[in-house]
Amino acid sequence: MERLNTKELVKKYGFRFTKSLGQNFLVDPTVVRDIIEGSNITKADHVIEIGPGVGTLTRALLEAAGQVTAVEIDSALIPILKEELKNYDNFRLIEGDVLKTDLKALTQGAPVKVVANLPYYVTTPILLRLLEEDFPWQSITIMIQKEVAMRLNAGPGTKDYGSLSVLISYYADTELIRLVTPVSFIPQPKVDSLVIRLDRRSQRRVAPKDEQLFFQLVRQSFAMRRKTLHNTLKPMGIDPVIMADSFAAAGIDPGRRGETLTIEEFARLSDEIKERLGHEENQ
Known part of the structure; x- marks a missing residue:
């Protein structure tokens, strides 16, 4: 043909x-x-x-x-x-x-x-x-x-x-x-x-403890690009004390913008939040 x-x-x-x-x-x-x-x-x-x-x-x-x-x-x-x-x-x-x-x-x-x-x-x-x-x-x-x-x-x-x-x-x-x-x-x-x-990839680049929470955190971090993480993550409805402690434990400044975080930092912050939410639920 x-x-x-x-x-x-x-x-x-x-x-x-x-x-x-x-x-x-x-x-x-x-x-x-x-x-x-x-x-x-x-x-x-x-x-x-x-x-x-x-x-x-x-x-x-x-x-x-x-x-x-x-x-x-x-x-x-x-x-x-x-x-x-x-x-x-x-x-x-x-x-x-x-x-x-x-x-x-x-x-x-x-x-x-x-x-x-x-x-x-x-x-x-x-x-x-x-x-x-x-x-x-x-x-x-x-x-x-x-x-x-x-x-x-x-x-x-x-x-x-x-x-x-x-x-x-x-x-x-x-x-x-x-x-x-x-x-x-x-x-x-x-x-x-x-x-x-x-x-x-043969393995996911990071291994968050709670994949759903990880992706929710990522999406929300870019929802308002010009705002700091402290402000843009508020709609997630997580206790401000838990958020503050999670930022500190993850070694991430809440005054940063989401666009500056690596995927590893997102996973670390997500895991710290997950851990504190779990402790709160168990009390």
Whole structure:
């Protein structure tokens, strides 16, 4: 079968882009190449691709990986993908919303690598689902809005550092692969994109005594960025004496802002709060 590029495929099938789905298809073969190389995919890998579009990246994944399972929400793309990729026996196509798909069932418990050109509007929900569910991913290589990618990769004391940075750091190590400008897509988005890879850590970066409290503390610490921790953590409703004692025991100045704390400091403060809350409950 003749290999058509993205623009030719869109024209061949008379495909109409759906704005509400945030569809932007890759037209730059160098980006496809860099995603494949940057994701470290081999013939031993099972890849789950989210949002294959007309299959431009999918075809390259099929040639690099042992198995590719693509999840596509747009029913109009299903017949295109089936026709264009019908000669690949290592291809499986799932029609559905990745936020509602049973991903664990797709993997049958075996490790997988995730690759995706994610629509900007669902980047965070999809990432949170992949990270927080009991799902055996080894790496996640995604092309997302540059601003979001910088937040995923940010460290303490930088303008991009936030609760999402801490969450990503908890589960994974990150590596920026390349910048992608709007001319690499049809239709062209209004912002630059970045390809970033998340490599799952064999152990979580920290081991808080109460994971739920830890994440609540992190989220609240960034809720009002310009305020000190002393003020921004008040809505958690914890006794001020317990908070003061916890700060002191953790060696953290409550006059600091959340954006200056490392993930280790967040874990230490969380553990001190947990310990004092436990003592209070036992009295």
